[in-house]
Amino acid sequence: MQSIIVEQELLFSFADGLPWPVIVISGDGHVIRVTRDIPGLEDAHQTNERSNLAALFPEYFSILRGSVRWLVPQEAELTRQLTNGIVHERIILCRVLTGAFLIIQDQTWLRTLEISNVQTARLAALGFMVAGVCHEVSNPLTSIYSIVQILRSDEKKESGFLDKGLKSIATNVTRLLGISRRLLNFGRVGDEQRSTFPVDEAIKEAFVIIRQDAGAQDVSLEFEPDPDAVIFGSINQMQQVFVNIFDNAIQAMRGVGKLSVKTLRSDGERITVWICDTGPGISEEALPRLFEPFFTTKQTSRGSGLGLTISHEILREHNGLIEAKNNADAGACFCVDLPLYKGNP
Known part of the structure; x- marks a missing residue:
């Protein structure tokens, strides 16, 4: 149990240090942390409940590939329609310890x-x-x-x-x-x-x-x-x-x-x-x-x-x-x- 707590603290510390929103995902596909507000998905940042990635972020989940898609390292592009415009994002999924980070880079300015x-x-x-x-x-x-x-x-x-x-x-x-x-x-x-x-x-x-x-x-x-x-x-x-x-x-x-x-x-x-x-x-x-x-x-x-x-x-x-x-x-x-x-x- 102690090792799991230490692992989570390491994950959270690493994720919090990144300059982009990071969705921290456990090995079983649950969201255990969202480090920053994601445009149009601010409520997800406030959640304290372990939610399945597919339920909490269906748009991100749908573009991931693989049988256990939240654990397969990959990159993708996503365009989302918000109430005040369009956001263009680069999605990067990387394995970290037994879980994964889903990094959300807003590239609207580059677009x-x-x-x-x-x-x-x-x-x-x-x-x-x-x-x-x-x-x-x-x-x-x-x-x-x-x-x-x-x-x-x-x-x-x-x-x-x-x-x-x-x-x-x-x-x-x-x-x-x-x-x-x-x-x-x-x-x-x-x-x-x-x-x-x-x-x-x-x-x-x-x-x-x-x-x-x-x-x-x-x-x-x-x-x-x-x-x-x-x-x-x-x-x-x-x-x-x-x-x-x-x-x-x-x-x-x-x-x-x-x-x-x-x-x-x-x-x-x-x-x-x-x-x-x-x-x-x-x-x-x-x-x-x-x-x-x-x-x-x-x-x-x-x-x-x-x-x-x-x-x-x-x-x-x-x-x-x-x-x-x-x-x-x-x-x-x-x-x-x-x-x-x-x-x-």
Whole structure:
């Protein structure tokens, strides 16, 4: 009994000395101490009752992995909605003696900086798409203008031309609105609404956006979707991830080739998206540095070297991973790994 008391005192002393809120967990999964107030969960700090971690902190418990999840060392990212805003947290679980510490690091300030970087990359990407966007917009505008000119003219129109003309105008206006909506969604940042969605939706939207780049017109897409590959997160951010990867591949292929994308559920817990191109591959020197900030193999006029870095950060925030390797045949492959949504965001 004396050894248990000494062990708890050591745990408490160590936990109290850390600059972040620490949830001290016993070996059987009960919370025995909370060292500091956690935003939105202040009442938990005041509890004197041994409560199960799952009951007292269900949001933290739900993102932990493992059969005895409160004893498996791990890290995760969590975004929580509070009454006065959103808090972004890094969760670190480490074994200490026979129990564990769940350390809660508030990284909202860091997330604010990341949002600024994401916005910069999005605006840069939009700038590269201008030529393609002008082409996409000019076609429906030309069609609308031609129909309006005919309708205004005095020449005799065949029966039903008015209805056909109005339908054509409506179709082309819808096309224009679609282009506008995609660009607005791509450039939007800050709201970061999170929800469940098939990851293939983000992939399809990303490819539509990248098609606006004049340099992507001769790239074909081979896509094997998995409609049940659902994740929880920000669809705009995931769209950004795939736009960055696609753009990287298209530049490597110099605008001509094939982009193969395959989505699959790997083990009932994770989703894997394979993105392979038919380009020259990645040099051995560049491969380990691909996700470093400002590292780029492109011409300086084509990129800032932030795209893949930001994709890496977005995926990390979604408890995901990204890896790159060279294909055995030819070209490069990117592997995006994400947690499968199973009902507990």
